[in-house]
Amino acid sequence: MFDAMGAAGSADDINAMEIHHWYTKFMKECPSGQLCLHEFKHVLDLHGLTPEANSYVEQVFHTFDMNKDGFIDFLEFIAAINLVIRGKIDQKLKWYFKLYDADGNGCIDKKELVSIFTAIQAINGHSDMSAEEFTNIIFQKIDVNNDGELTLEEFITGVERDEDLMDLITKNFDLSNVLKVIQNGRRHSI
Secondary structure: OHHHHOOOOOHHHOOHHHHHHHHHHHHHHOOOOEEOHHHHHHHOOOOOOOHHHHHHHHHHHHHHOOOOOOOEEHHHHHHHHHHHHHOOHHHHHHHHHHHHOOOOOOEEEHHHHHHHHHHHHHHHOOOOOOHHHHHHHHHHHHOOOOOOEEEHHHHHHHHHHOHHHHHHHHHHHOOHHHHHHHHOOOOOOO
């Protein structure tokens, strides 16, 4: 079940006390046991987003919604937390790829990567480089056949081989800040 997001393994990866903690938080924020997109944004206190940032938040939500029923239930929630906290790098890279592949065609093109990076900048604050610079670096380093698209294999192989690229992607796309917001309750400012 967890494989849909690339977080192979089971909920056993997180101990029982942690699961109880997360369950209590999840049910406090979402008594119905199913988090819809609107509630997801509310829990993370994400209001008044730019269209790009809103698109990114929706993409994150839909990526966590593994069964595509329009809700994140507790199992999907704990799978996402397990991935963020304990996921192996290849699992995280598969998840990042799925997140970047906005149209779901199995490839990431430059437009998709620019769009996601722009959205993340709108949420997390600005980066040291523009979305275009970031995208050009990624494609220059790992688009080995120069077709303007990255396959999952190209993406994982390229990022795993290049430590600087791995650091760049991890720094710019890390979801730990989202997890901290959930852990600490709703935030009051963006």
